Amino acid sequence: MKIGNVGQDVSRIGLGTWAIGGGPAFDGVDAEDLGIQTIHEGLAHKVNLVDTAPGYNFGRSEEIVGKAIAGNREDYVVITKCGLIWDGEGSFFNKVGDRVLNRSLDPASIERELEASLTRLGTDYIDIYMTHWPAIEPFNTPIAETVEYLMGLKEKGLIHGIGAANVDSNQVREYLKYGDLDIVQMRYSILDRTVEKDLMPVCIENGVTVQAYSPLEMGILAGAVPRGYVPPxxxxxxxxxxxxxxxxxxxxxxxxxxxxxxxxxxxSSADLAIAxxxxxxxxxxxxxxxxxPEEISENVRAMSINLSDEDAAWMRGYAEKIG
Incomplete structure (x- = not known):
């Protein structure tokens, strides 16, 4: 399938690398070797879209992705993001370990982020550059200003596509009013269907690709979480x-x-959840x-499952009963 005007086709399953980045959010695990192997295994199964972000363990995920794609850059479609920073002013977002992440979509901040991301990824362009979270007060940069800057980056060839994550339907409309919007990332699983109410229909109506993250609810729908589990x-x-x-x-x-x-x-259960x-x-x-590597090998099988309308409806009905 195509995403906006990004040149090459991408598979309907992409690889998200938040956990590959390791760090405090994932029990301090640094999974560099396995991460690189997983990215390479994905490409072997024609999964050429790799999603990362500076906010995934403070640039560590981008560094791992950069090492994995070195020498084969043209084979990959890379998404990275802007808008979560730890070395400048912004609206408080979260504390990860001992460091604080702030939100900022100010053009000057994006400029610094892009330069750092290009360095960590070892590339001179980003296939799809995505705002990670909307700006909020007291550093609430207007969407028009952010989009104008991103469109300028696109004209220079530094980025090829524009995306937005964690936005609402009105924000999607505003992006489209002032420039291009090729893809929207949203939290979406059979257990979390909130986006179906308004956001997803607006995207589909306007030809914006919808990309679901956390489709397995962080391992629950893969059957990887034991009964009685309590997160530390x-x-x-x-x-x-x-x-x-x-x-x-x-x-x-x-x-x-x-x-x-x-x-x-x-x-598997994971296959069903993704299908x-x-x-x-x-x-x-x-x-x-x-x-x-074995996890991405398993998850790509979902693309070959022709889930019947009847079975999809039954799965939805069960999920709706429990929330």
Whole structure:
């Protein structure tokens, strides 16, 4: 499929590298070797889209991606982001370990971020440059100003496409009013369908690619989270709705109920969860947060599952009953 005017086709499953970056949000794991192997394994399965961001362990994820794509840059479509900084002024976003991330979409800040990202990635262009989070007070740069700057970067060839993550439908309309918007990343899984109400329809109506992140709810829908699991303090899973004990149990009961479908399609729970998202619309893509080669090898199987309308509706109905 195509994303905006980005030259090459991309697979409907891309590789998200937040966890590959390691760091405090992921139990301090530095998965460089496995991360590089996973990115290479993805390409072997025609997964050529790799998503990263400076905010993923303070540039570490970008560094790993840069090492993985070295020598084969043209084979990959790379998404990286701007708007979360740790070395300048901005609106408070989060504290990760001992460092604070702030939000800023000021053009001067984006300029510094882009230069650093190009260096870490070892490239002279970004396929898709994405705002990571909208700007908010007290550093609320207007979308018109941010888009104007991004369009300038596009004209210079420093970036080839423009994306936005974690935006609402009105913000999407504003991006489109002032310039290009090729792709929107949104949290979307069968357990979290909030975006279906307004955001997703606006994107599809305007030809903006929808890219779902956290399609497996950080491992729950892959069956990788044991019953009774409690995330440690500071972990990326801590405080998330579906990791609350009662909700986690309901989600795991749902996976048990998927057993006949796993047998019917000869697949895993992760395959079903991803296939369900892909079945919603042909303009929807998915990011797989795989951290090991075998995980990306497994997740790409979802593209070959022809989930019937009846089964997709049954899965939705069950999910709606539990939240």
């Amino acid at each position: 303090a500071g972990n990326a899973r801590a405080g998330k709705k579906w990791f609350e004990p009662a909700n986690l149990e309901l989600a795991q009961d749902m996976l048990d109920a998927w057993a006949p479908l796993r047998e019917k399609y000869d697949c 369900w998202i892909l079945a919603q619309d042909e303009n929807v893509t998915v990011l797989s947060g795989s951290t090991r």
